[in-house]
Amino acid sequence: MGNILVFAETQKGRVPKSSLIAIQAGKDAASKLGGDVLVAVLGSDTAVAAREAAGYGAAKVLAVNDAALENYLADAYAATLEQLVQTNEVTLVVAAATAVGKDLLPRLAARLGVGMASEVVSFHDDGTLQRPMYAGNTMATVTLADTIKVVSVRSTAFDAAQPGEQSAVEQASVSLDADVTKMQFVEFNETKSDRPNLTEASIVVSGGRGLKSGENFTTYLEPLVNELNAAMGASRAAVDAGFVPNDLQVGQTGKVVAPELYIAVGISGAIQHLAGMKDSKVIVAVNKDPDAPIFNVADYGLVADLFKAVPELTEAVKKAKE
Amino acid sequence: MKVLVTVKRVPDPETTIRVKSDGSGIETDNIKYVINPFDEIALEEALRIKEKLGSGEVVLVSIGDSVVTEQLRTGLAMGADRAILVGCDQDLDSLAVARILAKIVEDESPQLVLMGKQAIDDDANQAGQMLAALLGWPQATFASEVVLSDDQQAVQVTREVDGGLETIGFALPGIITSDLRLNEPRYASLPGIMKARKKEIKEVAAADLGADMSPRLTINSLEPPTQKEAGKKVETVEELIGLLHDEAKVI
Numbered sequence: 044m045g046n047i048l049v050f051a052e053t054q055k056g057r058v059p060k061s062s063l064i065a066i067q068a069g070k071d072a073a074s075k076l077g078g079d080v081l082v083a084v085l086g087s088d089t090a091v092a093a094r095e096a097a098g099y100g101a102a103k104v105l106a107v108n109d110a111a112l113e114n115y116l117a118d119a120y121a122a123t124l125e126q127l128v129q130t131n132e133v134t135l136v137v138a139a140a141t142a143v144g145k146d147l148l149p150r151l152a153a154r155l156g157v158g159m160a161s162e163v164v165s166f167h168d169d170g171t172l173q174r175p176m177y178a179g180n181t182m183a184t185v186t187l188a189d190t191i192k193v194v195s196v197r198s199t200a201f202d203a204a205q206p207g208e209q210s211a212v213e214q215a216s217v218s219l220d221a222d223v224t225k226m227q228f229v230e231f232n233e234t235k236s237d238r239p240n241l242t243e244a245s246i247v248v249s250g251g252r253g254l255k256s257g258e259n260f261t262t263y264l265e266p267l268v269n270e271l272n273a274a275m276g277a278s279r280a281a282v283d284a285g286f287v288p289n290d291l292q293v294g295q296t297g298k299v300v301a302p303e304l305y306i307a308v309g310i311s312g313a314i315q316h317l318a319g320m321k322d323s324k325v326i327v328a329v330n331k332d333p334d335a336p337i338f339n340v341a342d343y344g345l346v347a348d349l350f351k352a353v354p355e356l357t358e359a360v361k362k363a364k365e
Numbered sequence: 366m367k368v369l370v371t372v373k374r375v376p377d378p379e380t381t382i383r384v385k386s387d388g389s390g391i392e393t394d395n396i397k398y399v400i401n402p403f404d405e406i407a408l409e410e411a412l413r414i415k416e417k418l419g420s421g422e423v424v425l426v427s428i429g430d431s432v433v434t435e436q437l438r439t440g441l442a443m444g445a446d447r448a449i450l451v452g453c454d455q456d457l458d459s460l461a462v463a464r465i466l467a468k469i470v471e472d473e474s475p476q477l478v479l480m481g482k483q484a485i486d487d488d489a490n491q492a493g494q495m496l497a498a499l500l501g502w503p504q505a506t507f508a509s510e511v512v513l514s515d516d517q518q519a520v521q522v523t524r525e526v527d528g529g530l531e532t533i534g535f536a537l538p539g540i541i542t543s544d545l546r547l548n549e550p551r552y553a554s555l556p557g558i559m560k561a562r563k564k565e566i567k568e569v570a571a572a573d574l575g576a577d578m579s580p581r582l583t584i585n586s587l588e589p590p591t592q593k594e595a596g597k598k599v600e601t602v603e604e605l606i607g608l609l610h611d612e613a614k615v616i
């Protein structure tokens with residue numbers, strides 16, 4: 044077994060929690076398959092992020108600084124990682140299955156001419172991997188045939204790496220052609236929110252079509268979200284109707300979450316929605332239809348009109364905290 | 366402008382998928398198949414581009430055995446001009462799919478390839494990015510808006526990413542994969558269905574394309590996910606809070 048290269052993202056110069064989860068997945072793989080964990084940090088100025096990434100007990104952090112890497116762009120980042128793979132005896136590449144990881148890793152795999160497994164939830168010591176398929180209706184055990192394996196990991200399946208021994212930071216030299224990217228970054232419109240990040244929060248409150256409007260999200264759901272210091276999520280139907288921004292969608296084709304507590308309000312529980320939340324520790328459903336499929340996965344189901352129940356719940360939470 | 370749209374045949378998202386008792390695959394009896402919903406969105410975008418420009422060609426390509434003709438006919442009925450069926454009865458992983466598509470792209474030289482961000486059966490989310498790498502083309506995955514430049518030589522694409530929307534641009538040719546909010550696909554009209562019967566579906570054999578199709582990813586077995594026990598129904602908010610506090614200990 045060669046080395047394990049974990050790709051760490053940077054957000055505003057810092058390493059996000061999803062990348063700490065990827066580091067932990069890399070360590071898990073190392074404990075089963077052997078090899079050293081190397082962490083790659085790419086950017087135009089990675090000094091802070093590389094030092095941060097070095098705090099989690101990896102064998103080494105490989106920092107690459109290049110003006111062409113200022114903003115994440117798939118082609119330049121894939122070309123850079125390919126060189127790191129080839130110069131560091133890497134046989135396994137791991138990154139979190141975030142928007143960046145999903146965009147980047149298949150491109151890297153194809154450059155290397157190797158197969159890839161997406162959204163892996165566990166590594167086994169016989170080299171096989173587990174990943175969900177069919178909206179979580181099945182769990183597949185898969186094998187990657189190539190010597191170099193590329194794997195994205197589902198962030199709900201691993202813990203974040205704990206601070207550990209300080210790793211050395213090495214300035215890796217890669218040579219990027221002037222035309223390494225054919226893409227231009229134009230802008231990033233951040234969804235402003237003071238709430239915890241949807242994929243990182245320990246409590247998520249999601250609303251569905253049952254809320255009927257964006258105003259009702261504000262009037263009914265937000266007070267509960269705020270009282271619980273939770274993240275807000277939504278079903279696809281609520282997002283499609285324009286009640287809330289796109290990146291709040293939980294599900295097969297949105298975000299996968301597994302908080303301590305997930306509260307589904309006015310959500311029927313379609314299989315595509317369940318695929319994104321059914322691994323939550325405790326699931327609460329509020330729905331007026333006693334036959335709604337969401338009740339099949341809920342630990343606690345409240346059959347009620349949400350417009351009456353949610354304000355009561357908010358009050359009760361407030362009282363419980365006192 | 367020529368746009369190539371990829372079409373994968375997948376089980377209808379409304380179908381309940383069950384794993385065979387021996388774990389070798391899924392029960393395929395009584396499954397209805399459809400065009401991968403993301404590919405429908407990709408096709409809709411291609412049709413809108415053509416309609417806006419008032420000229421151009423939309424070409425479909427699907428890899429699979431002869432049954433995928435059904436999905437190609439549906440795509441032609443929606444308005445695509447012609448289709449290519451790459452015959453292949455072996456299971457392909459995303460890299461093999463991308464390698465076959467790369468051959469088709471070399472042959473067809475489209476300015477734009479529109480694909481789905483993920484196939485909803487295996488949720489790989491890989492083929493588009495892999496094809497872009499093989500061709501050395503730029504890529505814009507998870508597209509929620511596509512704006513073609515006036516001279517038709519470049520695009521700006523808004524992408525659904527974590528925490529917001531990102532816009533990137535590139536000169537064509539390039540690859541775009543669709544996200545859910547890119548558009549709302551049209552239904553095939555009756556005249557569309559009639560016209561589709563006469564449109565060309567060219568068949569080529571995957572084996573004749575010279576692409577390396579050796580599997581890199583093998584699926585050893587499938588298992589149903591662990592089932593959760595049914596939970597408790599509660600009558601009142603009070604009862605719920607009590608349980609969350611005392612039993613689940615999450616509040």
Ligand SMILES: Cc1cc2nc3c(=O)[nH]c(=O)nc-3n(C[C@H](O)[C@H](O)[C@H](O)COP(=O)(O)OP(=O)(O)OC[C@H]3O[C@@H](n4cnc5c(N)ncnc54)[C@H](O)[C@@H]3O)c2cc1C
Pocket residue numbers: 250251252253254277278279280281292293294295296297298308309310311312313314315316319329330331332335347348349350378402403485
């Ligand atoms: C390709 C594809 C991908 C998809 N991906 C996703 C995905 O990632 N995530 C996702 O969520 N969905 C996804 N879907 C959509 C999914 O199939 C469902 O359509 C969607 O989840 C339904 O959203 P909903 O539960 O909010 O709406 P509905 O199914 O309409 O349910 C609304 C619920 O609210 C309840 N309700 C109404 N009024 C009240 C009230 N006053 N009080 C209490 N309850 C009330 C109703 O009883 C009902 O159960 C996808 C679909 C496809 C085809």
Ligand SMILES: Cc1cc2nc3c(=O)[nH]c(=O)nc-3n(C[C@H](O)[C@H](O)[C@H](O)COP(=O)(O)OP(=O)(O)OC[C@H]3O[C@@H](n4cnc5c(N)ncnc54)[C@H](O)[C@@H]3O)c2cc1C
Pocket residue numbers: 371372373374390391401403404426427428429456457458459460462479480481482483484485486487488489490491492493580581582583584585
């Ligand atoms: C039950 C089951 C068992 C399987 N077993 C194996 C196995 O043992 N070995 C193996 O190698 N593979 C196997 N496969 C196939 C494999 O899992 C997937 O097909 C593979 O991961 C390819 O992913 P993808 O390219 O479809 O996905 P994605 O990358 O998610 O697809 C993205 C887009 O690529 C395009 N696309 C994908 N496929 C096609 C196509 N055929 N024609 C046209 N466009 C396409 C579409 O536009 C699609 O929206 C199996 C599949 C199933 C369902």
